Amino acid sequence: MTNIRWKTDNTAAFYDELLTPAGKPRVAARRLVNLLQSLTPEEMSTRRAAAELAINEMGVSFTIYSEGKNIDRAWPFDIIPRVIRGREWDKVSRGLSQRTRALNAFIDDIYNRQRILKAGIVPAEIVLDSSNYKPQCEGFSPRFGAWAHICGSDLVRDKDGKFYVLEDNLRVPSGVSYMLENREITKRVLPELFENYSIRPLDDYPAKLYATLASLSPRDRQRPCIVVLTPGIYNSAYFEHSFLARGMGAELVEGSDLFVGEDDCLYMRTVEGPERVDVVYRRIDDEFIDPESFNKDSVLGVPGIMRCWRKGNVAIANAPGSGVADDKVVYAYVPEMIRFYLGEKPALDCVKTYLCMHEPDREYVLKNLDKLVVKPANESGGYGLMVGPHASRATRAKFAKLIEQYPRNYIAQPTLTLSTAPTFINDTIEPRHLDLRPFILSGKDTWVTPGGLTRVALTKGSLVVNSSQGGGSKDTWIVEDAR
Amino acid sequence: MRLLSRVADRLYWTGRYMERAEGIARLTQAYTHLVMDIPQGSELGWDILIKILDAGPAFESRYKVYSEQNVLYFLIADEKNPGSIFQSVTAARSNVRTTRDVLPQEVWEQVNELYLYTQEFAEKSVGRRNRHRFLDRIQARCQAISGHNMSTMCRDNAYRFMLLGQLLERADMTTRIIDVGAGTLLDSERHNVSMDPLIWGALLQGLSAMSTYRRQVGPLPEAAQVVNFLFNEATLPRSLKFCLNGMRTELGQLKNHTAAVRHVERARRRLARFDTKATDWDALHPFIDRIQIDLNNLSDCISESWFLPTER
Numbered sequence: 171m172t173n174i175r176w177k178t179d180n181t182a183a184f185y186d187e188l189l190t191p192a193g194k195p196r197v198a199a200r201r202l203v204n205l206l207q208s209l210t211p212e213e214m215s216t217r218r219a220a221a222e223l224a225i226n227e228m229g230v231s232f233t234i235y236s237e238g239k240n241i242d243r244a245w246p247f248d249i250i251p252r253v254i255r256g257r258e259w260d261k262v263s264r265g266l267s268q269r270t271r272a273l274n275a276f277i278d279d280i281y282n283r284q285r286i287l288k289a290g291i292v293p294a295e296i297v298l299d300s301s302n303y304k305p306q307c308e309g310f311s312p313r314f315g316a317w318a319h320i321c322g323s324d325l326v327r328d329k330d331g332k333f334y335v336l337e338d339n340l341r342v343p344s345g346v347s348y349m350l351e352n353r354e355i356t357k358r359v360l361p362e363l364f365e366n367y368s369i370r371p372l373d374d375y376p377a378k379l380y381a382t383l384a385s386l387s388p389r390d391r392q393r394p395c396i397v398v399l400t401p402g403i404y405n406s407a408y409f410e411h412s413f414l415a416r417g418m419g420a421e422l423v424e425g426s427d428l429f430v431g432e433d434d435c436l437y438m439r440t441v442e443g444p445e446r447v448d449v450v451y452r453r454i455d456d457e458f459i460d461p462e463s464f465n466k467d468s469v470l471g472v473p474g475i476m477r478c479w480r481k482g483n484v485a486i487a488n489a490p491g492s493g494v495a496d497d498k499v500v501y502a503y504v505p506e507m508i509r510f511y512l513g514e515k516p517a518l519d520c521v522k523t524y525l526c527m528h529e530p531d532r533e534y535v536l537k538n539l540d541k542l543v544v545k546p547a548n549e550s551g552g553y554g555l556m557v558g559p560h561a562s563r564a565t566r567a568k569f570a571k572l573i574e575q576y577p578r579n580y581i582a583q584p585t586l587t588l589s590t591a592p593t594f595i596n597d598t599i600e601p602r603h604l605d606l607r608p609f610i611l612s613g614k615d616t617w618v619t620p621g622g623l624t625r626v627a628l629t630k631g632s633l634v635v636n637s638s639q640g641g642g643s644k645d646t647w648i649v650e651d652a653r
Numbered sequence: 654m655r656l657l658s659r660v661a662d663r664l665y666w667t668g669r670y671m672e673r674a675e676g677i678a679r680l681t682q683a684y685t686h687l688v689m690d691i692p693q694g695s696e697l698g699w700d701i702l703i704k705i706l707d708a709g710p711a712f713e714s715r716y717k718v719y720s721e722q723n724v725l726y727f728l729i730a731d732e733k734n735p736g737s738i739f740q741s742v743t744a745a746r747s748n749v750r751t752t753r754d755v756l757p758q759e760v761w762e763q764v765n766e767l768y769l770y771t772q773e774f775a776e777k778s779v780g781r782r783n784r785h786r787f788l789d790r791i792q793a794r795c796q797a798i799s800g801h802n803m804s805t806m807c808r809d810n811a812y813r814f815m816l817l818g819q820l821l822e823r824a825d826m827t828t829r830i831i832d833v834g835a836g837t838l839l840d841s842e843r844h845n846v847s848m849d850p851l852i853w854g855a856l857l858q859g860l861s862a863m864s865t866y867r868r869q870v871g872p873l874p875e876a877a878q879v880v881n882f883l884f885n886e887a888t889l890p891r892s893l894k895f896c897l898n899g900m901r902t903e904l905g906q907l908k909n910h911t912a913a914v915r916h917v918e919r920a921r922r923r924l925a926r927f928d929t930k931a932t933d934w935d936a937l938h939p940f941i942d943r944i945q946i947d948l949n950n951l952s953d954c955i956s957e958s959w960f961l962p963t964e965r
Contacts, residue, residue: 415754439658441959
């Protein structure tokens with residue numbers, strides 16, 4: 171029998187996804203916990219080995235850049251799923267959909283009438299002076315006013331058991347293929363649970379993504395020509411690019427496969443000659459997408475693609491310039507956006523955010539560095555952030571200086587505790603902190619994945635869940651409530 | 654079905670590399686068996702294998718002696734030899750990895766497994782003790798993958814380019830295997846007429862053609878008949894004629910095929926004119942050389958016609 175030995179430690183300090191503070195399984199997790207408790211550590215290890223074998227054979231990997239070399243690593247996976255009740259998820263899902271609608275309305279407004287700036291709700295300088303604001307997009311509005319067609323929002327659960335949005339990734343969010351592969355692996359290693367549980371399926375994500383992208387096509391065709399644009403095999407998410415192209419039956423292309431014709435339409439080079447492309451799901455950053463409009467030295471993009479896009483001859487997802495709303499300062503204003511554009515009350519909480527650019531906030535942050543998490547306003551991947559309670563005095567001093575020098579570049583938030591879930595470490599089950607990244611699709615309709623990618627910090631006590639920094643992942647189950 | 658030029662290029666090379674890995678495995682295995690059958694005193698040299706693969710300069714730049722160990726290491730496990738089994742499998746894998754979206758899902762898993770297997774065992778299988786098992790496995794796995802493609806893929810351009818690569822590489826390998834036969838007969842000091850059937854028999858084995866030969870031609874493998882069989886038997890999947898005919902058929906179904914078809918027709922005419930009774934090295938080797946040049950030109954032409962980026 172495997173020992174879930176941590177029920178007594180400090181349970182009130184964190185919310186645990188599977189167990190109540192008394193150490194009893196939560197309703198939705200009961201059958202899972204019972205199964206785990208019936209297995210010996212050897213049986214657990216056997217299942218973990220089966221999962222690792224499957225990951226290797228399926229070639230589920232991610233690439234990290236280290237010591238001047240690209241290393242292809244097997245995807246880190248914990249076999250114990252995380253379970254969330256369907257009824258609870260439905261609320262979160264509505265909140266995410268609402269949020270994404272507001273964010274898209276915001277981006278569309280910013281590049282056009284700028285009503286929200288004129289109304290003084292969001293200070294103009296934080297938007298217009300941002301490096302994420304792209305003048306190349308001014309005066310353009312994509313179909314359905316949808317800019318961030320694929321959004322990955324990071325959620326955490328604080329000790330009060332409530333979900334909070336931590337950030338919205340609106341540029342080229344990744345992780346969805348791992349969410350799908352995690353489910354495939356769990357089906358292989360814990361098949362017995364799928365008989366007793368009613369788990370919301372995920373496999374239709376590629377079909378939903380296809381439908382979203384197809385709805386953007388400038389030409390009215392039965393099967394528009396959709397391509398996934400990848401920077402190539404050395405990108406850390408190449409596995410995912412290929413996975414999604416396959417899942418949608420789309421072409422996986424690199425910049426050199428595409429060119430802009432004299433008619434300002436986009437073409438790809440095929441063995442039968444040039445073929446017109448309708449929709450580009452690009453997985454390269456704005457900066458590299460078009461050397462004519464952005465970074466001149468980029469060889470990853472396609473010269474002239476921005477011209478095609480502005481003429482409405484091709485759809486690009488996510489639309490260039492969407493990153494303007496992917497900024498931790500802008501994040502602080504999302505509840506205002508929801509009220510302003512939708513006239514609704516925000517359905518999901520977000521984390522109290524101190525903007526260092528505002529003097530009272532800055533003073534508070536500098537005084538409370540040991541209690542706060544300080545983050546750069548527009549970096550991703552968990553780099554360059556400081557977790558106050560865990561930081562050394564020297565690090566805190568370094569950040570204090572940075573904040574005073576570049577207040578616009580930093581925000582601070584209270585240190586959330588991040589919920590835990592039982593995780594199989596060596597041969598015991600121990601609590602580890604985790605977050606959740608659901609994906610929200612926006613085109614003609616809005617759609618939220620049931621669950622998302624759960625990332626788990628495998629180091630004891632750590633709050634850093636990024637796979638590039640030692641994070642793992644778990645399958646996430648949204649289960650229908652028992653009747 | 655649409656097919657990107659870059660993807661077509663990689664599929665073509667996947668076909669070539671997979672066939673090359675299998676071909677080298679067949680060739681080395683057949684030759685190892687042959688060496689074991691030859692009575693002491695008339696040993697065959699290992700240099701012949703390097704010679705027929707035109708790998709002399711690459712080999713000599715890093716090895717002093719044409720010993721069994723060196724030659725087999727070079728052919729099986731050498732990372733610096735682009736024609737080694739290990740490198741062919743590695744190259745095939747990286748091509749499949751970037752074309753997974755047009756291949757059946759299991760193909761990537763199988764090629765990846767083949768790669769993991771090669772990575773683990775290539776070096777350990779240079780010695781005679783493990784060699785046979787390793788070469789057997791390589792052939793079996795390559796065939797499983799090619800069988801999988803054959804039984805699941807639509808006969809579209811993706812399949813076509815992979816098949817073209819496979820047929821071209823196979824045609825090349827068949828001519829080289831015949832060259833081994835002629836090569837072993839070259840050195841009259843080494844050569845003993847009673848060994849002839851052994852040599853040709855081993856080569857037929859290497860092409861999985863021994864039993865077909867017995868049924869169609871007769872029990873005793875004899876030079877002129879074997880050469881004729883391996884060149885001209887249109888129903889034998891590894892004969893030169895079969896491969897050339899196959900390429901002719903596939904090329905004809907592609908757009909913009911005039912130039913490539915011209916090249917394959919040139920090779921077909923050359924084969925038709927060749928007098929298969931002339932099996933001595935002096936006649937056979939120059940012919941094989943010319944066929945190999947035809948095949949090279951065809952490969953270049955395929956690349957120019959369909960892979961290089963052109964904006965029209």
